[in-house]
Amino acid sequence: MHEVEVKSILSPKNGMNLYRGCTHGCIYCDSRSTCYQILHDFEDIEVKVNATELLENALKSKRKKCMIGTGSMCDPYLHAEKELCLTRKCLELIEYYEFGLSILTKSDLILRDLDLLKKINRKSKCIIQMTMTTYDEALCKKIEPNVCTTQRRAEVLNILRDEGFETIVWLTPILPFINDSKENIQGILDYCIKAKVYGILTFGMGVTLRDGDRQYFYEMLDKHFPGLKDKYIQKFGNQYQIESPNNDELMTLLRNECRKNGIESNTNKLFDYMHRFEAKHSHEQMNMFDFLK
Numbered sequence: 001m002h003e004v005e006v007k008s009i010l011s012p013k014n015g016m017n018l019y020r021g022c023t024h025g026c027i028y029c030d031s032r033s034t035c036y037q038i039l040h041d042f043e044d045i046e047v048k049v050n051a052t053e054l055l056e057n058a059l060k061s062k063r064k065k066c067m068i069g070t071g072s073m074c075d076p077y078l079h080a081e082k083e084l085c086l087t088r089k090c091l092e093l094i095e096y097y098e099f100g101l102s103i104l105t106k107s108d109l110i111l112r113d114l115d116l117l118k119k120i121n122r123k124s125k126c127i128i129q130m131t132m133t134t135y136d137e138a139l140c141k142k143i144e145p146n147v148c149t150t151q152r153r154a155e156v157l158n159i160l161r162d163e164g165f166e167t168i169v170w171l172t173p174i175l176p177f178i179n180d181s182k183e184n185i186q187g188i189l190d191y192c193i194k195a196k197v198y199g200i201l202t203f204g205m206g207v208t209l210r211d212g213d214r215q216y217f218y219e220m221l222d223k224h225f226p227g228l229k230d231k232y233i234q235k236f237g238n239q240y241q242i243e244s245p246n247n248d249e250l251m252t253l254l255r256n257e258c259r260k261n262g263i264e265s266n267t268n269k270l271f272d273y274m275h276r277f278e279a280k281h282s283h284e285q286m287n288m289f290d291f292l293k
Helices: 053-061 086-094 108-123 135-141 150-163 182-195 212-224 228-236 248-262 267-273 283-293
Strands: 001-003 046-049 067-070 102-106 127-133 164-168 199-201 205-206 241-243
Touching: 001 283, 053 086, 067 086, 067 267, 086 102, 086 108, 102 108, 108 127, 108 150, 127 150, 127 267, 150 164, 150 182, 164 283, 199 267, 205 212, 212 228
Parallel strands: 001 046, 067 102, 102 127, 127 164, 164 199
Antiparallel strands: 205 241
């Protein structure tokens, strides 16, 4: 782990990454790709130590409230977050300045900040997203070895459901010949249905592989799935977009289950929902309005 000071923290679309690199160990991680120019070892986490100062300045200067997003490139609940609390400090600022939050993670450490998330959700909108790829617990530990398994993430979603949060599951990536089975997708869908998620986001049943990411992925295939690397190379070559041979069947299953259970699965609608800020009345305001009726 090493510290850096950065010049800005929010992207033009109001997304932020407080760390660079990751310790979850997911074998498919796109953030390993060389195009992102991470010049240090991926597991040597870069900590943006002036992130809270930059975020506060950015929030104070904005003319309009908006959704603040985090988790797209780097999970905000890495192992380092347990001690550093950088994500929590930023949530405190988002809550104080009454902005909305759209946060994506694989970790149950998010429950540590349930108090702050509830405060944000009372004032504006707090959308919690959870990545789920692999229903089988033993397989999940091979694919995503250093973070809580899918079963635990489903438990987190149930807790969030009971606390009144809207949740979205990222059902991606799905790895050909590994977890691209009907049983796997149905198992994750059953978790989502029970948790009454707002939506399930997927870009098709497959995975993206590019320089940096591909080499690590193939190394992990050799370690955990001997012989499978050759099958990938033979079938997909150096393609960036790797689509499962079962894509059509699995996407039909996904859409049918979402339609039956009132779950949004349209990608454009989900992104629009996550980016749309909605202010809410405080309990005090609501009580006054009720009194005046």
